Amino acid sequence: MPIERGYHxxxxxxxxxxxxxxxxxxxxxxALSLRDLARRAGVSHAAPAHHFKDRAGLLTAIAVEGHGFLSEALGETANLSDLGVRYVRFADRHPAHFQIMFRPDLLHTRDPELLTARERTRGRLLAAVEGRGGEQAAGFTAAWAMAHGFATLLLSHNLDDFLGGRSPEDAFRSLVAGRESDS
Structure with missing residues (x-):
């Protein structure tokens, strides 16, 4: 949404x-460019560079913010199915953050804030399998891959027919329940 020129x-x-x-x-x-963002914000083309230095700096800031939101959304649950639902809900509510967070090719991957934010998210994810042994840890990797894949397909509208009017969270719960009954 463009901001009117002249706005302080x-x-x-x-x-x-x-x-x-x-x-x-x-x-x-x-489609992102700092010059276009400056135009939208009604400021000089150099103004965004004062805060982000470059495009990767801007995207890194978005990834840091996204990891903060995701860590908060994941909470303290130890239930892998619930964790997956929370992950999908985050992606659905924060699609732009989600598109950036897992794209190291777009980010300053050694940025200290990004490293800290990623570690916090990783800690929340790993807390769900803490003390469960190697088999559960492998199950966690599969669960994370399922949630991430589902979220990615959701955001690219490849699941629109599968959802059938259900919320993404309910569709994911249904998918996980079907997988659990197959085990």
């Missing part, structure tokens, strides 16, 4: 992040 930004950083999230959600990360 109390928080230019947030305005650029929000504009970037809008572009990513609508057109994907390939």
């Amino acid at each position: 930004h109390g928080d230019l950083r947030r305005a650029v992040l929000d504009a970037a999230l809008d572009v990513i959600a609508a057109e994907g990360p390939a």
